[in-house]
Amino acid sequence: MSPMAASERSIIHVDMDAFYASVEQLDRPELRGRPVIVGGLGPRGVVSTCSYEARPYGVRSAMPTAQARRLCPDGVYLVPRIERYSEASAIVFEVFHEVTPQVEGLSLDEAFLDVTASLKLLGTVESIGRRIKRSILERTGLVASVGMGPNKLVAKLASEMSKPDGFLRIRGGEARTKLAPLPVGRLWTVGKVTEQTLHRIGIHTIGELAACDPSRLTRALGRQAPVLQALARGEDSRAVESERAEQSIGSEHTFDTDVADRNLAEAWLLKQCERVAARVRARNLRGATVTVKLREPPFTTYTRQASLAAPSASASEIFEVARRLLGAWWQTQPKPRLRLLGVSLSGFDRLPQEDMFVEGARGAATDQVQDRINLRFGNGSLVRAGSLRTREPE
Ligand SMILES: [Mg+2]
The missing domain is CATH 3.40.1170.60 (MutS, DNA mismatch repair protein, domain I)
Structure with missing residues (x-):
């Protein structure tokens, strides 16, 4: 190489x-x-x-x-x-995570993936792109457009240029030529004000921006000039930020001794739900889908998934669904035993500020109080009555 x-x-x-x-x-x-x-x-x-x-x-x-x-x-x-779209979105993001952990979700249906480290294992960027497109279609019946490039700017341009049912790779060397004829307003990060400023100095296309004399551009735009000009040349060093866009927030626990008591399992489940809800709220998100992960000794793992009645970040609402899933699994097992128990929430959207004060706040008020106490005294200082059961000898 x-x-x-x-x-x-x-x-x-x-x-x-x-x-x-x-x-x-x-x-x-x-x-x-x-x-x-x-x-x-x-x-x-x-x-x-x-x-x-x-x-x-x-x-x-x-x-x-x-x-x-x-x-x-x-x-x-x-x-x-x-909720329905969140379900489909969860499957789409599952496909993403099969090719790389470096996934930055922009919305329910859009993401950047850094697959640089996956090439050795999975082949060329095109073969990974095809795999994503095919898996999404097979598992959801939905069509995705896939753009590939040396950076975020160019990859996004490639999907935009080829959609619908898009599939396009733009190589580093081609980026500048592809961008050149496009109106300058199409360049990522160029807002209305910047666009008008550029028009005033006679710059209408991305190519003209790339070719503009740097000192002239700096006089018009100030400090953002060099960054914009680099973008116009197709250069973009921004990283794919996977942590900012977690698609699933979960917590799991492996027991020292297998758990065969359903009450104890439920108490652990509540504790996990509280952890998950606190992390979800800390990111100002709410999720639509609850997944429970159950491992029977030694290594048989089951996952069970269900939607919340409405997207939520409330521990009690998440627990209500998780407990039902656990119960349904428990009843179908001849001799239920758990080595590991986990819960996760997915299908996120942003929590609108006003929602924190209206309906759905039933469990949320208690949750928020607990968040504050946990912040002040460290996690675990306040636990609900149900969680206390986990302190019983196993
Ligand atoms: Mg879209």
Whole structure:
């Protein structure tokens, strides 16, 4: 391997095509081939996603739904089913994690993957990209666009340029040429203000930005000039930040002595749920899907998964579902014994601030109090009555 190849990264950007609308068309075959618009349906509603059939009418995401209705009166208008999309998203992210742990999720249906370290084991970046596309289609019935490049900027450009059903690799040497004809506003991080400034000094394409005299650009833009110009040349050193975008937050415990007492198992489960809920809230997230992991001695592992009634970060709500999953498993085992027990939450979205004060706050208020106490005194200083049972001799 030449030193240059060793230093070049292989980044993949995956973006599901018209994700919400595609899930609706998948679940309801009568909607296939029709313009499907998913979004808020109230007077101030906004389009989240629309199917490709709606796009010739001029319907776009982030457009007011009322405007979409005028453009496409015969469209099928649906409210989002985030839980269902989260389920599909969890499978998609499972596929990502099969090729690399370096996954930075941007939303339910979009992520960057750094597969540089996976090439030795899994082959070329194209073969990894194909594998991702194929696995997602096989397991979810949904189509993903896959872009590949030496960095995030170029990988994202590749998926955007080739979608829908996209598959494109742009090599380091080609990036600048591919970017050059595009309007400067398409360059990542260029907002409206910067775009207007660039237009004023006669820069309209990314190519013109790349070729501009650096001191002239600095006079117009200040300190951000060199970074922008590097991006315009297709150079982007930003890392794929996997920790920022955890797709699943979990906690598990391996018992010193196998657990055959269901009450004890439930007490441990509650403790795990509290840990998970605290970590999820600390990131200002809430999750839709609960997964329980159960290992029977010596090495037989089961996972059981179910959705919460609504996305949540509440320990008691997570526990309610996890306990049901544990109970169902317990009843089907002739001689249930656990060596390991774990729980995780996935299918995240951001917790809207106002949600912390309205419905769903039943368990959340207690959870938040506990979070504060745990912060002040270190984890474990306050445990619910149920958790105390775990201190019984095993
Ligand atoms: Mg998408």
